Amino acid sequence: MKFLIVGLGSIGRRHLRNLLALGERDIVLCRTHRATLPDDELAGFPVETDLQTALGLDLDAVIITNPTSLHLDAAIPAAKAGCHILMEKPVSHSLDRLDELEAALQSGGGQMLVGFQFRFHPTLQKTAQLLKESAIGRALSFRVQYDEYLPNCHPWEDYRQGYAARSELGGGVILTFSHPLDYLHWIFGDVDALWAITRRLSELELSVEDTAEIGLSFTSEAIGSLHLGYNQQPPAHWLEVVGTQGTLRWDNTDGLLRVYRAEKGSWEEFHPPAGFERNTMYLDEMRHFLAVVRGEDQPVCSLNDGRMVQALVMAAYSSSRQGVLVRLRK
Numbered sequence: 001m002k003f004l005i006v007g008l009g010s011i012g013r014r015h016l017r018n019l020l021a022l023g024e025r026d027i028v029l030c031r032t033h034r035a036t037l038p039d040d041e042l043a044g045f046p047v048e049t050d051l052q053t054a055l056g057l058d059l060d061a062v063i064i065t066n067p068t069s070l071h072l073d074a075a076i077p078a079a080k081a082g083c084h085i086l087m088e089k090p091v092s093h094s095l096d097r098l099d100e101l102e103a104a105l106q107s108g109g110g111q112m113l114v115g116f117q118f119r120f121h122p123t124l125q126k127t128a129q130l131l132k133e134s135a136i137g138r139a140l141s142f143r144v145q146y147d148e149y150l151p152n153c154h155p156w157e158d159y160r161q162g163y164a165a166r167s168e169l170g171g172g173v174i175l176t177f178s179h180p181l182d183y184l185h186w187i188f189g190d191v192d193a194l195w196a197i198t199r200r201l202s203e204l205e206l207s208v209e210d211t212a213e214i215g216l217s218f219t220s221e222a223i224g225s226l227h228l229g230y231n232q233q234p235p236a237h238w239l240e241v242v243g244t245q246g247t248l249r250w251d252n253t254d255g256l257l258r259v260y261r262a263e264k265g266s267w268e269e270f271h272p273p274a275g276f277e278r279n280t281m282y283l284d285e286m287r288h289f290l291a292v293v294r295g296e297d298q299p300v301c302s303l304n305d306g307r308m309v310q311a312l313v314m315a316a317y318s319s320s321r322q323g324v325l326v327r328l329r330k
Contacts, residue, residue, distance in 0.1 A: 001293055002026040002059050004083075006051065006074045007066030009162075010154055011088055011115075013041060014279070015063050018286045030054045030074075037156065055081045061293045062086075067163040068170025069093045072101055079104035079112070084293045086286075088115040090178045091306035093170030095314055098307050105303065113289050113299040114306035116182040120284040122272050123257040127239065127250050128187045135259060137245030139188065142224030144180045144239050147232035150204060164230075165206045172208035173228045174198065174313050180226050180239070181312045182305065188218045193327045196316035202231050214316050219329065 003019060005012050008031045019027060029047045048054035055062075055077055062078040064071055064087040071092050078085055079101060091098065091114060105112055118124055131139055151159040163169035164176040174196075185191065194216045198209040210230040217223045237252035247260045255272035272280075291297040315326040 001061065001290070002028070002057065003061050003063060004028045004030055004048075004054050004057070004059050004078075005063045005065065006030045006054075006078075007064065007070075008037075008042060009065060010037065010156075012063070012065035013037065014282055015065060015086070015286065016041070016045075018279070018283050021283065022286060022290065024290070028054060028057060028059075051077060055083070059083050061289070064088060068175060069163075069168065071170075072097045075112075076101050076104050079108045079110055082108040082110055084110045084289075085112045086115060086289045087112060087306070089182070089306070089309070090114075090170075090175050090313060091303065091310055093175060095307070095310055098303070098310065102303060111292050111299055112303045112306075113285075113292055114182075114301045114303065114309075115285065116179055116301050116305075116309075117281040117285050118179050118183050119186065119301050120281040120288070121252075121255070122276065123255050123270055124183060124239075124250060126257055126270050127241075127248060128183075130248065130259060131187055131241065131243075134243075135246070136241065136243030136248055136261065139220070139222045139241050139243050142184070142188075142222060142239065142241045144184065144224070144226040146177050146180055146237045147227060147229035148177075148235035148237070149233045150206075150210070150230035152233070152235070160205050165204070165208060167207045171206075172198075173210055173230050174212050174214075174316055177228045178309055178313055180228075181309045182301065183239075184216065184218075184224075184226070185305070185308055185312070186301075188220055188222050190219045191312060191328050192217045192219045193325055193329075194312065194315055194319060195325045196319040198317065198320040204230060206230070212316065212320075216312075 005016055027045055029045050030051055061084040064074050075085055075087055159165055164171045196214040198212045200209050201211045212228040214226040239250045241248040245262045249258045257270040259268045292299055319326045
């Protein structure tokens with residue numbers, strides 16, 4: 001299979017390394033040469049600077065890892081060319097042109113996987129399974145905290161130059177840390193309504209919000225809140241769910257899932273498999289994408305899933321701007 005990687009920042013290079021680890025070697029790089037990282041690991045791979053030229057190389061799949069606001073400029077032509085696509089989250093910085101992307105996928109015949117890698121976290125998968133099985137009864141409420149000091153996210157580069165800090169590249173904490181919006185939708189289903197407050201509170205040099213508080217009401221009647229930030233040291237990323245018959249707590253720091261079942265009156269612990277580390281999620285995501293390209297599987301996180309997250313993001317911005325509750329379903 002032949003792959004094109006569009007964008008060679010840190011996540012593009014991670015996908016490159018994982019393709020190599022999984023035995024793929026026919027890889028072309030499409031880049032602007034604006035990356036701030038050294039080029040050592042890119043040596044030896046063919047490079048194209050023009051996307052249309054690259055798309056004429058009889059590709060099977062395109063991996064899109066350029067800045068968020070530029071995703072669709074690469075994805076739509078790739079879809080029209082019939083390529084399968086792995087696109088980093090979020091799908092874009094707005095809802096504009098997503099219909100065009102969907103039409104391009106339909107006409108080209110390719111599949112799209114959106115790169116929300118927490119779908120591949122083993123204990124978060126266990127969390128979804130236990131909630132589906134009503135292990136703590138009916139889910140009533142939840143709380144998510146996802147806050148990480150932005151300069152420490154990519155310590156090898158100036159955070160002020162990265163897309164996460166810049167509005168013109170599709171930055172901001174809601175777009176950059178949109179993972180919980182995806183996995184909450186995956187776990188609880190459709191969102192009925194939300195409210196949000198967004199602020200730039202820190203002393204970081206940003207042109208985007210660094211803090212957001214979002215309340216969500218699901219059609220399942222579960223309600224809860226999500227805190228996103230570029231500020232917390234040490235970082236925190238956890239989920240707590242309260243049910244009619246117990247409580248569930250998942251923590252990304254160590255991957256530990258703890259479940260309290262009222263009938264037992266005690267906590268049960270679920271640990272990630274031995275050897276699990278952060279890149280394991282990305283490797284499993286890439287294995288899944290390879291299966292999609294071979295026609296052996298359907299994307300677990302499709303364009304429709306990505307569109308739903310984008311709708312929630314835009315609703316959050318609208319709610320904060322207008323100071324109102326936004327209803328997503330009639």
